[in-house]
Amino acid sequence: MRAGTQNRSGGPSSLNTAVLADRYLAPGETTRNDVFKRVAHALSVAEQPGQRAHFTRLFYANLLQGAIGAGRIMANAGRVNHGTMVNCFVHPIGRGGQSVADASDVERALHQAQITLQMGGGVGYDFSVIAPVDAEQAASNSGTESVCAVLDAFDRVCATQALINTRGGAQMAVLRCDHPDLTAFVTAKRGRKRWSTFNLSVAVTDAFMRAVADDGLWCLQHPAVPNAQRLAKGARVLSNGNWCYAVVPARQLWNAITEAAHDSAEPGLLFIDAINGANDLAEIETIAATNPCGEQPLPPWGSCVLGPIDLSRWVQWPFGMGGQPLFDFIGLSQAVRVQVRMLDNAIELTRWPLPEHMHEAHAKRRIGVGVTGLADALTMMCLPYAAPAARCMAAQIGRCLRDNAYAASAALACERGSYPLFSPERSLASGHFSAALPKAVREAVARHGLRNSHLLSLAPTGSVSLAFGDNCSSGIEPAFDWVYQRRVRTQHRAPQLYRIENRAYRLFRALYGQHAALPDYFVTARQIDGFDHLRMVAALQPSIDASISKTVLLPHGTSCAEVGALLFHAWQLRLKGITIFRPDSGSGDILSVLPALVSRPACFC
Template identity: 45%
Template sequence: MNANDKLPGMPLPPQEVSIDVLREKYAKGDETTVADVRRRVAKALAAREAPALRAEQEERFFRAMEHGFVPGGRINSAAGLQLKATLINCFVQPVGDSVTGFEDGLPGIYTALAEAAETMRRGGGVGYDFSAIRPFGAVVHGTRSRASGPVSYMELFDASCRTVESAGARRGAQMGVLRIDHPDIERFIAAKDRGGLSNFNISVGVSDAFMHALEADAGFALVHRAEPGEEFIEGGAHQREDGLWVWREVRARTLWDSIMASTYDHAEPGVLFIDRMNGENNLWYCEQLRATNPCGEQPLPAYGCCDLGSLNLTCFVDAPLTQQARFDFKRMREVAAVAVRMLDLVLDATEWPLPQQAEEARAKRRIGLGFLGLGSALVMLGLRYDAPEGRLLAAQIAEHLRDAAYAASVELAREKGSFPLFDAEPYLAGRFVARLPQDLREAIRVHGIRNSHLLSIAPTGTIALAFADNASNGIEPAYSWTYQRKKRMPDGATRAYEVQDHAWRLYQRLHPQAAPGGPLPPQFVTALRMRADDHLRMLEAVQPFIDTSISKTVNVPADYPYEDFRGLYLEAWRAGLKGLATYRPNAVLGSVLGSAASDADQGGIDDDPLRRRFDGRPLGELDSVTSKVEYATQEGRKTLYLTVSFIRAEGLADGVPVTIERPFEFFMPANQRSDGQQWITSSMRLLSMLARAGGPIAKALADMRDVVWEKGPVRCGFLTREDGARVPVFHDSEAAAVGFMLQRILVKRGFLDSQGNQVPVAQLARQLAARGAPIETPPLDVAALPGVTAAEAGGATCPECGARALRKSEGCTRCNNCQYVGECG
């Protein structure tokens, strides 16, 4: 029974956004309702049962979904449709060090790339461990060359993911993992700092050995089996007795601080405690875990998959938001038992992108049953998410779910047999299985078990919207009780929805006299209104009862102290967690979830003023800046006038309304008859389209600066050395020079920082509010320009371009970057 059915009068009607998400993503053909989708899924899975059981099981499956079971998104979108698409959300796939073929049981890089493309084409996301790939500068004996390192090859996977459209018009999602002891670990940590690898989440695989070195403030060796180049050996690299090469030793604390600083500023990389993952693995005796699926809730072996489903916890709350509110554990256990059977059948009903995936799944029969709506359910029960009572109930729910799922899998084993790699003695010796009740352990010993793993708590964004009236996501608390969700329509127009949290809707229904925006009972607490420690405590409470892992984000406010932030990760390791992901509001765009999903899948996307879309030019005047720029190519000296117009955009920063200024239009007022002016004009128009659509301008300009042509370098500006010699600054192409010039305009305006990175929304809002006072513009870091040494940097800040390149020359104050001339005499 659904919690809605227990309200006085009629149940809550579905929200408009829920109907649209259902019809856009899950309802197929003439299906129009949740019941239609559930009936199709029930029929498709029951068809895998023995003929005599099909009608009974179809009805049983349908009732389980009516009463709280929500299969994973791929199951709802593809089951029973005769598509060559997988019902499995995510996979982990191996990547070796050879270019093609197989070596040491691992597919070569391009072989793995082709396998990943096929998996994503069929609808699955993919995680990889890139640690086998030899480091940058390693010797490649076969071609007498040097290796380019794992990060360079990750760019191939990133481009493939961006190109391949998954089944159901989704974009693929990816997780990239690199071990903490890989010699290229610093490159990996910084790989997304400038907006690269936008189709990846990235995580560092951290070992216990590293964490012990961190605690001892000791050195830590970066090692690989690949032989370093001569310059590394001359610098101290050497081969150990175990055959591995020690490329160099670093201070553990320095390396850890680089991870923490990047995560604090950019929300990545995440951290996976790989020894904890393997130590708690039920199949510790026959597999090794090196990576997770893209959202981190499933540590998986090579070609492993996550077959997901969730119980909507709000469906098991009796008398919600009253003094008599209680959680019905018995009913939850009954639904969980049916859900286990359904997910087990998914493994037989799905199309497998690769034969290796089918073989792996059938040998172990992993499934991942979890829950959604924990935050909403606690509110309905009168419990705060950030209080001990809320954590206690969450742990009890997880424990009951664990026991019900394992008991159901034992019963399935009695009926259909255990998973093929089941071996009672080592399985029962596993750390997680050792914590099961004794009667369950004895049943496993006698009858076996159908599924090697049974539990996983995944993110549940759109399935919670479509099938659970926007109950809170997975294990998370509500992020906001109401928000505006904007969807771009096929004709380019924008449609807005008000989206309401399920528990908040129930409260408004039961208390119609409550004033909109008035005070709510104390259990109504959102994610950013609680301490980071409280998010961590919830993970600690639930993780002991989950045999794989949990996708959970620890939200911290923008002003959260760095030292406290860094301590969260050390505390998570000491608490025995398998990993940690945090989010502190920041300006970096392009996380895998943001790029893999459409705007229609993102709640509140237009609340970000940097991403708000403008569908036309507003009436009135725009504030504009025009800059004269001169540069030289082999074809001669050229002069351009570049104009950037700015618009004000409203939105939220840390939940607070703000107004910022951002670029709206790029323009070159020049004759378009020459080839060069034509491409520049077209680039200006494309940049204008990107700016109006709320796209990543910083990334686009950085990409322009990477363009190379065959006509030789482009000289743009000069630097003066201490000896008075003028040193030209070169770019790789005319496009790169124009991109640099536009960056300088935006740096001076305060929209980008001195390195061309996006300035955070909160800082942009402060700058605009203080526009009456001078904007504090960061100087150009001249030392970071191509061909410029630290000794050539320095000088006063130029009032025209912001570069630290203002010097006295020939009696005048002159900028060696933009050629501005100031005081003379």
């Protein structure tokens, strides 16, 4: 028996139905299958007319097997509305080549953000081009505001948009580790509800992390000219042309970051040198920010269409019922190849908020095949999430995703042409991502090129896992719990509490009965050591050309020092980013295991 072939886990819960109706059903639709039919038909329009019926059936079958689109695809494909099928965007604040953004740049960026948010896209920004709070404004008459003041303006725009769109808006604010406003930025959310539409991240460099390790000094710098008082104190121009505002102990800044992360789960860290070092397009683009959930590092105007595959559908003989559990890699391989085609079609068919998005997307054709239900799949295979064998299985799954996604993209390039900026010398060079592909796939890339510059992205999958995955575990996260409460707001009504059960748990109960003891491989997020969370990301990262969104859930009693050790170890593992969360019973509650309460800024993909 395969989990996806014979579903004995019961029907969808009232929450699954409520989320489906609130976010994904078009007028006249009543079921998930109605959504699947609409999406499959809409995305087949990019095919040749004589092939559209065939690909409609192929996409529909793939959707039924758990290879779905991310939230914007499922909500907007085939609908007569102004929504986009693209979840992820990164916007510049200034114009190309500018090192300091002025007031007109900020106004322009606010307008561009509003258009994108109205169409359902989440946006990330690098705010490092904003002059520090004490920059000399009179000299340039720029009217530039501080980073925190600019974020206030972007937050207001997004919060207003949330009143129009039931999904709400999601944004990411990134600031470099050497920006003079860094301390104010990382402490802005501590102890108060500020910037509710934003997730915060600090872009940390290897040089900064080495300074932290060595207890060295760190220069806070910016191209903006300091004010006269600062100049009188000896501000100086550095060799890179920036002004040095202050020299402080690196660990002083590190402590501010870790204390803020400990208290408010923010900021997360983006290891920006690891991100750019692993980017196959590093010669032609520089990445300084990510989308709101962090799984997609993107250049200015970059975007990505996403589509997770429910891994729990590919487990044969789950929990050992009828035989030794096995993972159907052949079935997953086929699903990945179809998924690549469907997501590539979305680039052709989606509505773009801005022309800049379309031009950047068509030049590089980024897509993000991802997963959901990893923890459920491991549990069905009788593997505890934190066990080395579970990480080994996850790594095998990652390689299956990678190899088949790149093979499918090479086949699409043969049929439709490579992405315009493709260079075989660059992509197949030693040390690039493609160098790790199997020989046959590399040869296909050499012959035909690649249709897509990036193909893999592991995102959170909150609402689609509810609406289309029967509440399977989200993304690559461990199961939050097996039975718990979730507070959800729909149709602008007051939030309502729902009791829900994890999909793998319901399947186990259907197979073994309500009174059977849960085996020890049933492990929840709160039972997993923080370092084991990181080890799972490290097992998957070599197979993912974009990045991985993963929150390390820590016990409430975790100390600041322990948080700092986790953040530092993530850098040592060469991960691309990390976010931690320490539940606080005094916070606003989204998830609850009676009586504890947990919350995170919403970011539905």
